[in-house]
Amino acid sequence: xxxxxxxxxxxxxxxxxxxxxxxxxxxxxxxxxxxxxxxxxxxxxxxxxxxxxxxxxxxxxxxxxxxxxxxxxxxxxxxxxxxxxxxxxxxxxxxxxxxxxxxxxxxxxxxxxxxxxxxxxxxxxxxxxxxxxxxxxxxxxxxxxxxxxxxxxxxxxxxxxxxxxxxxxxxxxxxxxxxxxxxxxxxxxxxxxxxxxxxxxxxxxxxxxxxxxxxxxxxxxxxxxxxxxxxxxxxxxxxxxxxxxxxxxxxxxxxxxxxxxxxxxxxxxxxxxxxxxxxxxxxxxxxxxxxxxxxxxxxxxxxxxxxxxxxxxxxxxxxxxxxxxxxxxxxxxxxxxxxxxxxxxxxxxxxxxxxxxxxxxxxxxxxxxxxxxxxxxxxxxxxxxxxxxxxxxxxxxxxxxxxxxxxxxxxxxxxxxxxxxxxxxxxxxxxxxxxxxxxxxxxxxxxxxxxxxxxxxxxxxxxxxxxxxxxxxxxxxxxxxxxxxxxxxxxxxxxxxxxxxxxxxxxxxxxxxxxxxxxxxxxxxxxxxxxxxxxxxxxxxxxxxxxxxxxxxx
Amino acid sequence: xxxxxxxxxxxxxxxxxxxxxxxxxxxxxxxxxxxxxxxxxxxxxxxxxxxxxxxxxxxxxxxxxxxxxxxxxxxxxxxxxxxxxxxxxxxxxxxxxxxxxxxxxxxxxxxxxxxxxxxxxxxxxxxxxxxxxxxxxxxxxxxxxxxxxxxxxxxxxxxxxxxxxxxxxxxxxxxxxxxxxxxxxxxxxxxxxxxxxxxxxxxxxxxxxxxxxxxxxxxxxxxxxxxxxxxxxxxxxxxxxxxxxxxxxxxxxxxxxxxxxxxxxxxxxxxxxxxxxxxxxxxxxxxxxxxxxxxxxxxxxxxxxxxxxxxxxxxxxxxxxxxxxxxxxxxxxxxxxxxxxxxxxxxxxx
Ligand code: HEM
Numbered sequence: 001x002x003x004x005x006x007x008x009x010x011x012x013x014x015x016x017x018x019x020x021x022x023x024x025x026x027x028x029x030x031x032x033x034x035x036x037x038x039x040x041x042x043x044x045x046x047x048x049x050x051x052x053x054x055x056x057x058x059x060x061x062x063x064x065x066x067x068x069x070x071x072x073x074x075x076x077x078x079x080x081x082x083x084x085x086x087x088x089x090x091x092x093x094x095x096x097x098x099x100x101x102x103x104x105x106x107x108x109x110x111x112x113x114x115x116x117x118x119x120x121x122x123x124x125x126x127x128x129x130x131x132x133x134x135x136x137x138x139x140x141x142x143x144x145x146x147x148x149x150x151x152x153x154x155x156x157x158x159x160x161x162x163x164x165x166x167x168x169x170x171x172x173x174x175x176x177x178x179x180x181x182x183x184x185x186x187x188x189x190x191x192x193x194x195x196x197x198x199x200x201x202x203x204x205x206x207x208x209x210x211x212x213x214x215x216x217x218x219x220x221x222x223x224x225x226x227x228x229x230x231x232x233x234x235x236x237x238x239x240x241x242x243x244x245x246x247x248x249x250x251x252x253x254x255x256x257x258x259x260x261x262x263x264x265x266x267x268x269x270x271x272x273x274x275x276x277x278x279x280x281x282x283x284x285x286x287x288x289x290x291x292x293x294x295x296x297x298x299x300x301x302x303x304x305x306x307x308x309x310x311x312x313x314x315x316x317x318x319x320x321x322x323x324x325x326x327x328x329x330x331x332x333x334x335x336x337x338x339x340x341x342x343x344x345x346x347x348x349x350x351x352x353x354x355x356x357x358x359x360x361x362x363x364x365x366x367x368x369x370x371x372x373x374x375x376x377x378x379x380x381x382x383x384x385x386x387x388x389x390x391x392x393x394x395x396x397x398x399x400x401x402x403x404x405x406x407x408x409x410x411x412x413x414x415x416x417x418x419x420x421x422x423x424x425x426x427x428x429x430x431x432x433x434x435x436x437x438x439x440x441x442x443x444x445x446x447x448x449x450x451x452x453x454x455x456x457x458x459x460x461x462x463x464x465x466x467x468x469x470x471x472x473x474x475x476x477x478x479x480x481x482x483x484x485x486x487x488x489x490x491x492x493x494x495x496x497x498x499x500x501x502x503x504x505x506x507x508x509x510x511x512x513x514x515x516x517x518x519x520x521x522x523x524x525x526x527x528x529x530x531x532x533x534x535x536x537x538x539x540x541x542x543x544x545x546x547x548x549x550x551x552x553x554x
Numbered sequence: 555x556x557x558x559x560x561x562x563x564x565x566x567x568x569x570x571x572x573x574x575x576x577x578x579x580x581x582x583x584x585x586x587x588x589x590x591x592x593x594x595x596x597x598x599x600x601x602x603x604x605x606x607x608x609x610x611x612x613x614x615x616x617x618x619x620x621x622x623x624x625x626x627x628x629x630x631x632x633x634x635x636x637x638x639x640x641x642x643x644x645x646x647x648x649x650x651x652x653x654x655x656x657x658x659x660x661x662x663x664x665x666x667x668x669x670x671x672x673x674x675x676x677x678x679x680x681x682x683x684x685x686x687x688x689x690x691x692x693x694x695x696x697x698x699x700x701x702x703x704x705x706x707x708x709x710x711x712x713x714x715x716x717x718x719x720x721x722x723x724x725x726x727x728x729x730x731x732x733x734x735x736x737x738x739x740x741x742x743x744x745x746x747x748x749x750x751x752x753x754x755x756x757x758x759x760x761x762x763x764x765x766x767x768x769x770x771x772x773x774x775x776x777x778x779x780x781x782x783x784x785x786x787x788x789x790x791x792x793x794x795x796x797x798x799x800x801x802x803x804x805x806x807x808x809x810x811x812x813x814x815x816x817x818x819x820x821x822x823x824x825x826x827x828x829x830x831x832x833x834x835x836x837x838x839x840x841x842x843x844x845x846x847x848x849x850x851x852x853x854x855x856x857x858x859x860x861x862x863x864x865x866x867x868x869x870x871x872x873x874x875x876x877x878x879x880x881x882x883x884x885x886x887x888x889x890x891x892x893x894x895x896x897x898x899x900x901x902x903x904x
Contacts, residue, residue: 044866048859055855055883062848062891069843097843206841215838267745274749295749296836307838456838463840470827477823481816 041108042115050109057105061096064088068095110200117196124189131173132183135489139504142489144533147502152544154178154492154499160543161490161503164536170488179491188509191479198476201469209462214238214247221314221331221452225253228304228457248302248459252280255290257451259311261381269340269380276308276453293453303459310454312336313343315363315387316447321352322440328352331450334363335407340377341365346409347389348396352442356396358409359444361389375428387429387446391417391437417441485509486529488536501544505533563685564744570678571699575733577671582730584664585723591657592800664722665713672706675733679703686744691760692751694892697767698736702729704768716810720801724775755832762825767884769818770857774881776811777874780804784871808874812864815877819857826854849887856880 040046065073074094078085092099139145150157155177162174170182216233220226228250230236238244259274275294281287282302291299299306314331321327327349334345342364349357366379367386375388395413397404404410417425417438427435427444434445485508493500507529679700683690691700709725712718718725747756784804786796801807829850834840841847860876863869 044862045868048862048866048869051855051859051862055852055859058848058852058855061843062845062852066843069845262746265745266743270746271748272746273752296753296755296832298835298838305838307836309837458838460839463834466840467831470830474820474823474827477820481820 038115041112044116047109047112047116050105050112053105054109057096057102060093061102064093064096066094066096068097106203110203113196113200117193120189121193124186124193127189128186132171132181132487134173134175134181135179135491135504139489139491139502142504142506144506144530145502145504146533146537147500148537148541148546149495149498149500150541150544150546151498154494157492157499157501157540157544158490160540161492161536164539165488165490168532168536170486177492179489182488182490183486185483185485185509187479188483188485189480191476191481191483193476195473195476195480198469198473202466202473205462205466205469207462208465209239209460211239211241213458213460213462214242215456215458215460217309217454217456219333219452219454220254221333222254222257222450225251226455227251233457248304249283250280250301250304251284252278252299252306254278254453257311257453259381259451261379271380274308274311276311278306293455305458307456307458308453309456310336312452312454313341313363313365313382313385313449314452315345315385315449317347317359318445318447319347319349319352319357319359319442320444321349321357321442322355323353325353327357327442329447331452333406333452337362338377339380341380342377345407347444348398348406348409350396350398355393355441357437357442358392358394358396358414359389360392360409361387363387363449382449385431385449389427389429389444391425391427391444393417393437393441483509484528486532488533490536490540498547499544501537501540503533503537503540505529560685560687560744563681567678567681567685567744570674570681571733571737574671574674574678575730575737577667577674578726578730578733581664581667581671582723582726584660584667585726588657588660588664589723589797589800591654591660592797661719661722664726665710668706668722668726669710672703672710675699675703675706682744686746688747689757689761691764692747692756693740693742694888695736695740695742697760697764697888698732698740701764701768701771702732702736704765705729705771708769708772716813717802717806718776718810720807721772721775721779724779725772728771728775750836753832753835755828755835759825759828759832762821762828766818766822766825767888769814769821770881770884773811773814773818774878776807776814777877777881780807780811780874781878783807784874811874811877815857815860819861822854822857826850845891846887849883849891853880853883853887856883 065077067074078089088094092101096102136142140147158174158176158178158180161180162172165172165180165182168184170184171186173181175181214237216230216236218226218233226232228247230244230247255277257274257276260272262268262270262272273294275292277290278293278299279288279290280299280301281289293299293306293308295308298308312333312335314333316331317328318326319328328347328351332345332347334343336343342362344362346361347359349359364375364377364386365382366377366384367375368378368384370376375386392409392411392414394415397410397413419425419438425438429435429444429446431446431448434443436443487506487508489502489504491500491502493502679690679696682696682699686692690696705725706729709718709721779801783798783801786798787804829847830840833842833847856876857880860873860880863873863876
């Protein structure tokens, strides 16, 4: 019978240009040096090192608080570790992913990638248009090899081989009566190149998003509205090439907000569902539409997206000043501090006379008195709301022209109200209660609460590009991992009135398959290269059966 | 009524998982016995036939012979018995034959118990999903039991094709550690989902992530085996003894590890892309460098480096180390990020 050997191949796949190791030490002229440097940069080894660097450089971005992720945490970190923070600041460690050194790594990687992939694309293009290379002299040195002697004529063997190979998807180059060269798996390299180029496209998509996109956040109290202009945003970031006039002119109103919390079990208090009913117009004068805005279900308007990010409470107050006039009335958004929505906030009453008034305090949706910690919230839903306030009078500092946070009082011009005994004046109010300030400075009443939602409005023109590029990358990756690159040769040599048939194959996709140090055969190698050569040989042997007396071992 | 049904299912799930864990302990004992007998056999062999020249060469000849037989489709040689069949020595004497049979018996018992445990675990995963009325992979406990189930299934399904017999003991040990942690430390009762998780992307993104994680785990165990075996091959020139002698040649193990990683990497890539699409829907940005995202990226880069290194001259013998580093990043993402770092994704822990 015939015999298959999977053996030590002396054959080395052609070194790819970019894998050159350029080890020479002689002094280099500038051009040579440039070429050497370029070859280094675009070598596989450099790519590998850069990949590791990129992974390593991302680590601090997950361990140190990041401004882009959580600015509040960064501020806290700076307050807690001022000296360390100055160093972090210098090294850009609070903004790892937009820092110059991080950019240097991925840009170097991209240059290396292009420097590697473009020449390879050219090379592959040539390969695709060329014919499979002629059979090497010593076929028996290839990793898979079979041979036998038959009485069939060489021409029959090569013709049969041509048919068989064509049938299994090979590009075939027959030399009738002599040999057949065949190659398949061109798509592997196409996939690999496509994958790498798609990675560049992803980076371009990110850049497009950063340059042409915008993102703004705004807090809207139930019943209130929002018109899409920069002045209405609480926070606003736009790309360098995005113009404010490009903001789509829509307007929306939060009609009503609904939230439900888990009431039992270990996860009691976890939010289970929240939704805002909004009505909106795409531009002034357009018909009004409604939408049920939920997490995972953003509203699309005019190329922008509205996301529901968060929610909270806005207690309602009415403040009368010393003269008995209503100086303030309405909901004031308080910011949640924990999972049970203990919320803090301030009320500024610039219209109060004779002096301006300010209040600072917290809102508890389900207030209970903890023996150690005092009043705390026991549940995130508003089951027993209460507010706890301290009060101030004087100058709020709003006219100084310096922008102020709406969640903090500027204490410089303010004096705290005190009781007759000199203690700080504190009040606890439940809905409907009213209290008079010391010295007849006015009254404040807690009228109930509304809820607010935090909306994000954004547009990212890079998104569809990124999605397409990611799909391309995945497709390319699959091709390059699944398709096998094979070369197969069949040679039929006439000798003493008979024909020696040789069938040999080479796998160009698996670097560990070709040159091996020892002869240990892989266990999973019913090695599909061997199997394929085997199947081919068996098919050929049916038409060119081996001659019995001369078992054709090599 | 419905609540009671759900509670019954939830406790049934807990029982199935506990049962699976216990059966896994038995499977581990069986495989330990299997290895012990092989080990004794190898030692006896080494003493019995010293005159055959270099034991290693002989082994390779046998490997070649097995290869030929396999290539010719001779299932008769017992290629389903894979690695061990290759290493078996017909001339080892009666005692050795007896040991080899016992080892074989224990291996069968071990595999049968593993199949049973996988079945129980599957029931545990399904009843958990039914009890919660959603997919059973939305917290770390569920991730661990579902991941273990997929890992065991992958192992059993590819056992023959890839010849994974040599992994039995370490793999069963690994899964046992995961299940042990799941039922003791990570356990969470059935509960509903926060709104961000209420999306069909939970099904798509996390199922891909859990599948890739399971196969990467299998790959990591294989890579570890490769490192140990390669070290032994470098050091030992005589006939190898000890449990490592039971493993196929290092080059063969490495190829298996590569195939596992090459399968898991595109799945992980898909999980990453699906996660980005989901993030765009839920939070209005497809990538935000949240710690979980960052570590998913780091893991991806490390595995890309693994695949790269395999085609880089001079790095080929280090690839298994890279695979382990990448697996370390994967584990850190599951454990470290959930427990140590606060982020948008932190709910997946507690
Ligand atoms: C963002 C950076 C990169 C990533 C994430 C990456 C990822 C990958 C992955 C996953 C593979 C294996 C899959 C396949 O064979 O297609 C691969 C293969 C490859 N990469 Fe990259 N790569 C990057 C950059 C580069 C660079 C800079 C070079 C050139 C210097 C390069 C050259 C190659 C080559 C030649 C292969 C094919 C190896 C083979 O034929 O088996 N890559 N890359």
